[in-house]
Amino acid sequence: xxxxxxxxxxxxxxxxxxxxxxxxxADIAAQRGIPVRLVRNGSRALFWLEPLVEIATxxxxxxxxxxxxxxxEGLFDAGFLDGGAHALRLGPTExxxxxxxxxxxxxxxxxxxxxxxxxxxxxxxxxxxxRRALATAPEAIVAxxxxxxxxxxxxxxxxxxxxxxxxxxxxxxRKYIVCNADEGDSGTYADxxxxxxxxxxxxxxMLIAGLAVGATEGYVYIRSEYPRAFRVFxxxxxxxxxxxxxxDDVAGSGRRFVLHARLGAGAYICGEETSLLExxxxxxxxxRVKPPLPAxxxxxxxxxxxxxxVTLASVPVILARGAAFYRDFGSGRSRGxxxxxxxxxxxxxxxxEKAFGLTLRELLHDFGGGTASGRAIRAVQVGGPLGAYLPDxxxxxxIDYEAIAAVGGMLGHGGIVVFDDTVDMAAQARFALxxxxxxxxxxxxxxxxxxxxxxxxxxxxxxxxxxxxxxALLRDLCDTMIDGSLxxxxxxxxxxxxxxxxxxxxxFGIAR
Amino acid sequence: MSSASxxxxxxxxxxxxxxxxxxxxVQDAVAxxxxxxxxxxxxxxxxxxxxxxxxxASVPAIAQALNLSRADVHGVLSFYxxxxxxxxxRHVLTLCRAxxxxxxxxxxxxxxxxxxxxxxxxxxxADGAITLEPAYCLGNCALSPALLxxxxxxxxxxxxxxxxxxxxxxxxx
Numbered sequence: 001x002x003x004x005x006x007x008x009x010x011x012x013x014x015x016x017x018x019x020x021x022x023x024x025x026a027d028i029a030a031q032r033g034i035p036v037r038l039v040r041n042g043s044r045a046l047f048w049l050e051p052l053v054e055i056a057t058x059x060x061x062x063x064x065x066x067x068x069x070x071x072x073e074g075l076f077d078a079g080f081l082d083g084g085a086h087a088l089r090l091g092p093t094e095x096x097x098x099x100x101x102x103x104x105x106x107x108x109x110x111x112x113x114x115x116x117x118x119x120x121x122x123x124x125x126x127x128x129x130x131r132r133a134l135a136t137a138p139e140a141i142v143a144x145x146x147x148x149x150x151x152x153x154x155x156x157x158x159x160x161x162x163x164x165x166x167x168x169x170x171x172x173x174r175k176y177i178v179c180n181a182d183e184g185d186s187g188t189y190a191d192x193x194x195x196x197x198x199x200x201x202x203x204x205x206m207l208i209a210g211l212a213v214g215a216t217e218g219y220v221y222i223r224s225e226y227p228r229a230f231r232v233f234x235x236x237x238x239x240x241x242x243x244x245x246x247x248d249d250v251a252g253s254g255r256r257f258v259l260h261a262r263l264g265a266g267a268y269i270c271g272e273e274t275s276l277l278e279x280x281x282x283x284x285x286x287x288r289v290k291p292p293l294p295a296x297x298x299x300x301x302x303x304x305x306x307x308x309x310v311t312l313a314s315v316p317v318i319l320a321r322g323a324a325f326y327r328d329f330g331s332g333r334s335r336g337x338x339x340x341x342x343x344x345x346x347x348x349x350x351x352x353e354k355a356f357g358l359t360l361r362e363l364l365h366d367f368g369g370g371t372a373s374g375r376a377i378r379a380v381q382v383g384g385p386l387g388a389y390l391p392d393x394x395x396x397x398x399i400d401y402e403a404i405a406a407v408g409g410m411l412g413h414g415g416i417v418v419f420d421d422t423v424d425m426a427a428q429a430r431f432a433l434x435x436x437x438x439x440x441x442x443x444x445x446x447x448x449x450x451x452x453x454x455x456x457x458x459x460x461x462x463x464x465x466x467x468x469x470x471x472a473l474l475r476d477l478c479d480t481m482i483d484g485s486l487x488x489x490x491x492x493x494x495x496x497x498x499x500x501x502x503x504x505x506x507x508f509g510i511a512r
Numbered sequence: 513m514s515s516a517s518x519x520x521x522x523x524x525x526x527x528x529x530x531x532x533x534x535x536x537x538v539q540d541a542v543a544x545x546x547x548x549x550x551x552x553x554x555x556x557x558x559x560x561x562x563x564x565x566x567x568x569a570s571v572p573a574i575a576q577a578l579n580l581s582r583a584d585v586h587g588v589l590s591f592y593x594x595x596x597x598x599x600x601x602r603h604v605l606t607l608c609r610a611x612x613x614x615x616x617x618x619x620x621x622x623x624x625x626x627x628x629x630x631x632x633x634x635x636x637x638a639d640g641a642i643t644l645e646p647a648y649c650l651g652n653c654a655l656s657p658a659l660l661x662x663x664x665x666x667x668x669x670x671x672x673x674x675x676x677x678x679x680x681x682x683x684x685x
Binding site: 011012014015016045047048050183184185186187188189191192224225226227228229262263264265266267268279280281282283284285300341342343344345346349350351372381385415417418419420423428431435438439441 | 549550551552553554556557578584587588591592593594595610611612613614615616647648649650651652653654655656658660663664665666667668
């Protein structure tokens with residue numbers, strides 16, 4: 001009887017040596033004649049513990065981590081295959097507080113299953129949402145998504161059901177479902193985890209979206225910075241197609257849905273939905289003027305639902321368990337759960353899927369455990385490079401879209417980047433503008449020119465010749481960008497700048 | 513946009529045209545991609561995957577195959593940071609410059625790599641070993657700072673690890 005050992009193949013786990021650990025386990029098992037079945041799972045997203053090795057025992061899975069290659073022999077000696085005691089033993093995986101205190105709905109399979117195994121997916125509630133959708137009228141699917149309160153998890157937080165209804169109402173013969181997997185925000189990795197760790201959940205969500213709005217073709221636009229996620233997801237499409245989940249006869253229903261994966265090419269702006277569509281059509285990723293909305297005239301001019309990976313991957317559970325089940329999680333107008341991603345200078349970095357409503361402080365301390373450096377937290381940037389820097393005083397804000405907006409922030413895609421007290425906030429403000437200058441698509445003047453002028457003003461502020469004048473100029477420039485830009489890149493890049501200026505003026509040489 | 517100007521992408525006057533190897537790679541990519549809707553990006557990826565770069569001299573052939581103007585193809589090629597128009601070194605080292613990695617010391621790593629290799633971004637070290645490129649987030653933000661070595665992700669990078677890594681790349685073919 002062989003023991004099942006799980007070693008993740010997620011990019012993040014591989015980035016700290018999981019491949020070598022897996023090879024070493026196989027080697028030693030072979031040398032000692034111990035039968036071992038090695039399963040390469042996704043990551044549980046408890047990244048500070050990676051590589052996290054799990055052993056299947058009669059009492060559930062027992063975790064060891066972070067495991068270095070040099071630890072493997074000692075683990076065998078300690079009898080880890082029977083759950084033996086060792087300095088790296090973490091106990092039952094599900095009992096690790098960081099994981100136990102979560103409410104994983106969309107991410108309930110992450111790290112549990114072999115990501116590409118269709119058997120594993122089916123055995124862990126897979127395809128249940130699709131089966132329900134196939135037996136439901138399209139209008140009722142849209143109604144369920146609307147009632148669930150699901151809002152776009154890519155950042156804009158637009159109600160998914162309304163977007164779907166707009167597309168469903170268009171009387172056109174060809175429509176598209178496009179998945180935005182151009183996860184460019186620093187501090188975020190939820191999309192990558194799904195693509196690599198539970199790809200069929202995204203496929204299932206897109207199938208349901210296709211049934212709901214009457215689309216028969218889908219595209220997933222994956223950024224080129226995620227080469228492994230692209231390979232894994234392409235393989236998932238192949239396998240799902242061979243098994244009849246995709247193609248001309250979806251699950252024997254007679255309905256058609258084909259899916260394509262496309263690779264981006266290193267442009268942050270392509271996370272903006274109209275730029276993404278331009279890129280899919282083979283052009284420069286330049287923002288389109290709205291209206292028309294993509295739901296009316298999107299990809300190749302056809303009605304198109306563009307949703308983020310997390311949004312679409314959250315749909316199966318809504319169909320399977322009902323809109324009310326999902327809506328009962330959350331607070332205020334933010335319903336359901338959100339995968340929050342702890343990043344940067346944080347002791348325990350990883351994905352926390354929770355109902356909306358916990359505070360930033362609870363997230364940073366109870367889950368994150370403070371900074372990795374052990375120093376005080378000085379700033380957290382919420383919502384990616386266009387999100388505001390929040391000081392300690394704002395950390396008691398509950399995490400929901402409206403509450404974060406009320407303190408001048410943006411929840412965005414749920415990335416939380418932690419900085420300790422060594423950070424120079426003027427440098428961070430300069431970087432926000434530099435980033436905007438590098439990534440601007442160039443279509444509108446406030447973003448294209450304003451960002452470059454902003455970097456120059458920041459450099460003058462650093463020189464300190466006439467800070468008062470330059471501060472006024474910078475604020476004025478930020479106003480122009482906010483009010484005059486065509487999309488969120490130019491329109492929101494000023495937020496990190498202004499928040500740094502407001503909360504940390506001393507870093508700019510300005511007295512409080 | 514400013515970094516785009518760092519990338520030499522202009523078509524030279526009296527261009528000698530693509531080499532036979534470049535021509536073959538472009539022909540293969542055209543055959544594989546020309547019928548895809550929105551074929552240009554997949555096609556450019558296929559060329560770069562085969563050669564390591566997209567030769568500016570191949571722009572006319574690509575344009576003709578897709579019934580686009582040369583300006584259209586050049587415009588796309590120069591817009592996206594991922595595409596190179598000159599051959600890279602034996603290895604490509606991609607450093608994450610984004611905020612999460614900055615919070616864990618990426619700015620110092622960046623300075624260290626540039627100093628050690630004596631180059632800026634989008635350039636190749638004098639011995640032809642390493643091309644240095646920036647990235648804005650590699651999605652490994654809980655294990656910052658991060659980088660890519662020939663497309664493989666590395667996390668928890670320290671100055672010592674970066675130094676060892678560069679030394680290893682310099683001596684491997």
